[in-house]
Amino acid sequence: MAAPHPQPLLVLDDVEAVYGGSILALRGISLNVPANGIVALLGANGAGKTTVLRSISGLLSWHRGRVSRGRIAYDGADIAGLGGAALVRRGIAQVMEGRRIFGELTIEENLRMGAFTRRDGAETRRTLDQVLEQFPILRERFAQPAGYLSGGQQQMLAIGRAMMARPRLLLLDEPSLGLAPIIVKQIREVIRHIAAGGVSVMLVEQNADMALSLADYGYILESGRIALEGPGPVLKENPMIRELYLGIVGAQEAEIASSGEGRR
Amino acid sequence: MSELIQLVIGGLSLGSMYALIALGFVVVYKSTGVLNFAQGGLVLCGAYFCYALRNALGLPFALAVLLAVLGTALVAVLIERVVMRRMIGKPVFAVIMITWGLLIILEQVPAAVWGYDLLALGDPWGMGMAGIGGVQVLEVDLWTLGVGAAVMLAVYLFFARSRWGLAMRASALDQEAAMAQGVSPGLVFALAWAIAGVIAALAGVMLSGGVRGLSPELSLIALRAFPAIILGGMDSPVGAVVGGLAIGVAEVLTASYVAQHAPFLGQNFHLVMPYLLMTAFLLVRPYGMFGTKAVGRG
Ligand SMILES: Nc1ncnc2c1ncn2[C@@H]1O[C@H](COP(=O)(O)OP(=O)(O)OP(=O)(O)O)[C@@H](O)[C@H]1O
Numbered sequence: 075m076a077a078p079h080p081q082p083l084l085v086l087d088d089v090e091a092v093y094g095g096s097i098l099a100l101r102g103i104s105l106n107v108p109a110n111g112i113v114a115l116l117g118a119n120g121a122g123k124t125t126v127l128r129s130i131s132g133l134l135s136w137h138r139g140r141v142s143r144g145r146i147a148y149d150g151a152d153i154a155g156l157g158g159a160a161l162v163r164r165g166i167a168q169v170m171e172g173r174r175i176f177g178e179l180t181i182e183e184n185l186r187m188g189a190f191t192r193r194d195g196a197e198t199r200r201t202l203d204q205v206l207e208q209f210p211i212l213r214e215r216f217a218q219p220a221g222y223l224s225g226g227q228q229q230m231l232a233i234g235r236a237m238m239a240r241p242r243l244l245l246l247d248e249p250s251l252g253l254a255p256i257i258v259k260q261i262r263e264v265i266r267h268i269a270a271g272g273v274s275v276m277l278v279e280q281n282a283d284m285a286l287s288l289a290d291y292g293y294i295l296e297s298g299r300i301a302l303e304g305p306g307p308v309l310k311e312n313p314m315i316r317e318l319y320l321g322i323v324g325a326q327e328a329e330i331a332s333s334g335e336g337r338r
Numbered sequence: 339m340s341e342l343i344q345l346v347i348g349g350l351s352l353g354s355m356y357a358l359i360a361l362g363f364v365v366v367y368k369s370t371g372v373l374n375f376a377q378g379g380l381v382l383c384g385a386y387f388c389y390a391l392r393n394a395l396g397l398p399f400a401l402a403v404l405l406a407v408l409g410t411a412l413v414a415v416l417i418e419r420v421v422m423r424r425m426i427g428k429p430v431f432a433v434i435m436i437t438w439g440l441l442i443i444l445e446q447v448p449a450a451v452w453g454y455d456l457l458a459l460g461d462p463w464g465m466g467m468a469g470i471g472g473v474q475v476l477e478v479d480l481w482t483l484g485v486g487a488a489v490m491l492a493v494y495l496f497f498a499r500s501r502w503g504l505a506m507r508a509s510a511l512d513q514e515a516a517m518a519q520g521v522s523p524g525l526v527f528a529l530a531w532a533i534a535g536v537i538a539a540l541a542g543v544m545l546s547g548g549v550r551g552l553s554p555e556l557s558l559i560a561l562r563a564f565p566a567i568i569l570g571g572m573d574s575p576v577g578a579v580v581g582g583l584a585i586g587v588a589e590v591l592t593a594s595y596v597a598q599h600a601p602f603l604g605q606n607f608h609l610v611m612p613y614l615l616m617t618a619f620l621l622v623r624p625y626g627m628f629g630t631k632a633v634g635r636g
Pocket residue numbers: 093094097098099117118119120121122123124125126137171280
């Protein structure tokens with residue numbers, strides 16, 4: 075192909091999504107995730123961020139919702155109507171809002187669940203080694219119930235579980251939610267590391283500062299529409315965003331910086 | 339002493355079948371959230387399939403059992419696909435009444451075809467006795483115990499070790515999160531009902547083999563597994579097994595004791611025993627021995 079730019083891994087074209095047949099949550103979303111890099115999706119509560127991820131990962135059906143218009147193409151093919159298993163097998167993994175680890179299962183079992191669709195025993199074990207190397211705490215507490223982990227550790231497990239599927243596209247829904255600044259900083263490094271390994275990341279956040287400092291490109295969602303988009307650094311300087319999102323994050327920024335200094 | 343051992347073995351044999359029926363109930367409840375009162379109907383279904391295959395078609399007993407097990411699993415999956423799938427999200431009471439209706443249908447079909455007479459299943463055990471360490475026990479009781487133990491072990495290994503067993507446990511904890519890992523809820527539901535069908539059919543065959551014989555009354559036996567479920571806690575497989583064994587032994591010991599020492603209580607007092615145990619137990623521990631509090635209250 076003589077395209078000037080490599081084809082994006084994921085393309086949403088004018089996607090509309092409804093819940094229960096009548097609640098319109100997305101009103102025509104168009105966005106791209108390049109084959110390499112981090113894309114941030116920002117927006118206030120109820121803007122539709124999670125719904126965007128659900129329409130990509132096939133979880134809308136579980137909420138009695140569906141994509142009612144538009145096209146979702148992954149790796150050049152339309153993925154509308156594919157089931158969860160098929161999507162995971164093609165390389166789309168999602169870390170859900172609120173972590174959603176299996177608290178009564180062990181850490182090992184949680185990670186095995188992440189590899190549920192894989193049937194390549196030896197390769198899966200290699201992925202497991204990589205995940206445990208990236209998150210040593212998971213190796214340490216391998217046989218313990220996941221519910222015993224702290225919030226930050228549970229988020230690491232949720233990300234590790236998603237990585238067990240060996241995804242090409244990782245959907246992250248508010249990974250910094252409810253975590254201390256120092257942990258948020260760790261998670262930022264984890265995401266950077268994953269992206270550097272060649273995985274495309276779609277990062278949903280309310281922590282605009284964290285997301286825009288990572289993202290190559292960002293979209294701002296408002297009531298189911300894209301209100302603004304642009305390269306991460308440009309959005310970060312945008313006066314509207316500075317006022318709406320970064321104004322409240324300013325204090326946190328200082329906190330992250332200071333706790334960072336205290337680290338050995 | 340040897341009489342007591344005899345009675346306990348008989349009680350454990352009966353109890354292991356209560357345990358299986360309860361186990362099937364717990365698997366469906368944990369996986370799909372449905373309180374499946376039709377479990378006893380599946381027990382009947384398995385036993386009558388076996389009877390028909392053995393006597394009408396003249397198949398060897400082992401083959402008849404195998405086909406009856408597969409057939410019952412199929413019936414269970416069909417019930418899930420055709421009926422229960424439509425009831426997702428409907429009020430709990432409506433779902434319970436549907437399973438109750440299914441139970442009555444599953445009872446009436448064999449009654450209409452074969453009537454209420456006691457039939458001989460066509461099993462190889464008959465009245466045969468076996469001696470172990472000087473104690474005479476019914477051969478069918480030993481087989482029943484063996485089948486019960488084997489099924490329990492298989493169910494345990496499936497849930498503890500296998501990929502789908504793990505997926506079913508994960509799905510029971512958080513269905514959407516399991517779906518995000520690529521586990522189809524529809525397959526989990528179907529698998530849960532299939533397992534319940536397999537277990538029920540084996541219990542049905544064993545409960546109507548040997549001296550016991552087969553009649554639609556079998557579903558009443560299955561109903562006495564309910565106290566086992568309540569005793570063990572509705573969401574606990576271990577509880578189902580322990581509760582089932584306890585109730586089986588209590589029932590058999592009561593029958594013998596009443597006949598010898600308290601005939602004024604009547605011939606069928608032992609049949610009330612499981613319910614008495616259940617009621618007494620509920621007063622002390624409303625969520626069962628191994629159950630989760632939230633479930634007991636829910
Ligand atoms: N399961 C559901 N059923 C019906 N409506 C829903 C459902 N989930 C979300 N919605 C609605 O869709 C809209 C978008 O919600 P969504 O969860 O996608 O927002 P969000 O941007 O992720 O918000 P938050 O930051 O709070 O997570 C909201 O109006 C919400 O009420």
